[in-house]
Amino acid sequence: MATHTEQLTRVAVQLRGLTRSFDGRTVLDGIDLDIPAGQFVALLGHSGSGKSTLLRAVAGLDHEVVGSGRLTAPERVSVVFQDSRLLPWRRVLDNVLLGTDGEERGREALAEVGLEGRERAWPNELSGGEAQRAALARSLVREPELLLADEPFGALDALTRIKMHALLRELWKRHQPSVLLVTHDVDEAIVLADRVLVLEEGRIGLDLTIDRPHPRSYRDPLLGEYRERLLAALGVTEDHA
Numbered sequence: 001m002a003t004h005t006e007q008l009t010r011v012a013v014q015l016r017g018l019t020r021s022f023d024g025r026t027v028l029d030g031i032d033l034d035i036p037a038g039q040f041v042a043l044l045g046h047s048g049s050g051k052s053t054l055l056r057a058v059a060g061l062d063h064e065v066v067g068s069g070r071l072t073a074p075e076r077v078s079v080v081f082q083d084s085r086l087l088p089w090r091r092v093l094d095n096v097l098l099g100t101d102g103e104e105r106g107r108e109a110l111a112e113v114g115l116e117g118r119e120r121a122w123p124n125e126l127s128g129g130e131a132q133r134a135a136l137a138r139s140l141v142r143e144p145e146l147l148l149a150d151e152p153f154g155a156l157d158a159l160t161r162i163k164m165h166a167l168l169r170e171l172w173k174r175h176q177p178s179v180l181l182v183t184h185d186v187d188e189a190i191v192l193a194d195r196v197l198v199l200e201e202g203r204i205g206l207d208l209t210i211d212r213p214h215p216r217s218y219r220d221p222l223l224g225e226y227r228e229r230l231l232a233a234l235g236v237t238e239d240h241a
């Protein structure tokens, strides 16, 4: 098995001049980006800055992203959204297994996210946090090389969100996919990611490596410096006076 360092030398995602416009309005304006295999990247940006557009393009969900750009992504990609998108008429285990076989692996994935024993539950019997756990299990069962997540914890309460952060980081460590996590939460980005990007006027305006050990404390004063740089890049100052 490759060591983590060896793995990081392989590139999982490569974007060159990626451009996307809607009705003549340019949202992504020639984005260049390399994500090494196994790297955990967070993507910040104002509402409407094009985060979801970028993620959809990398996921291969945008069939109109053509023209000037070039995009390389791994074959096995999983996507997690803000709502779990579980099919209400299928039990939890069947949702996790959707389109795959190997019931045992599905059960394992559910156990990994703390949903052991809930295999036969219906999606509407799960809390919001549990449904997102099931969505994570569904993404894991495919052993993705790349995990794309678009504000996966955006609809959860603060406490559940903190637990989900620890869970996601643990799953990442065990499975080692590259991760591209879209979030509007600066603290979520710096606590989870090894690298934080800020999308700004269709480009990567800031590319920041977060060089702090894990698990990270939300109160680590050194993280405060990263927070300030990111907030500044987002045009937010903490001084509301």
Ligand SMILES: Nc1ncnc2c1ncn2[C@@H]1O[C@H](COP(=O)(O)OP(=O)(O)OP(=O)(O)O)[C@@H](O)[C@H]1O
Pocket (backbone or CB within 6 Å): 022, 023, 027, 045, 046, 047, 048, 049, 050, 051, 052, 053, 054, 184
């Ligand atoms: N299918 C589409 N047709 C037309 N315009 C679109 C389409 N998809 C996205 N846009 C526009 O592109 C811009 C970027 O949208 P996008 O959803 O990528 O933003 P975002 O950064 O994810 O925002 P948020 O933080 O609110 O989720 C917006 O102005 C949006 O209206």
Ligand SMILES: [Mg+2]
Pocket (backbone or CB within 6 Å): 051, 052, 053, 150
């Ligand atoms: Mg979005």
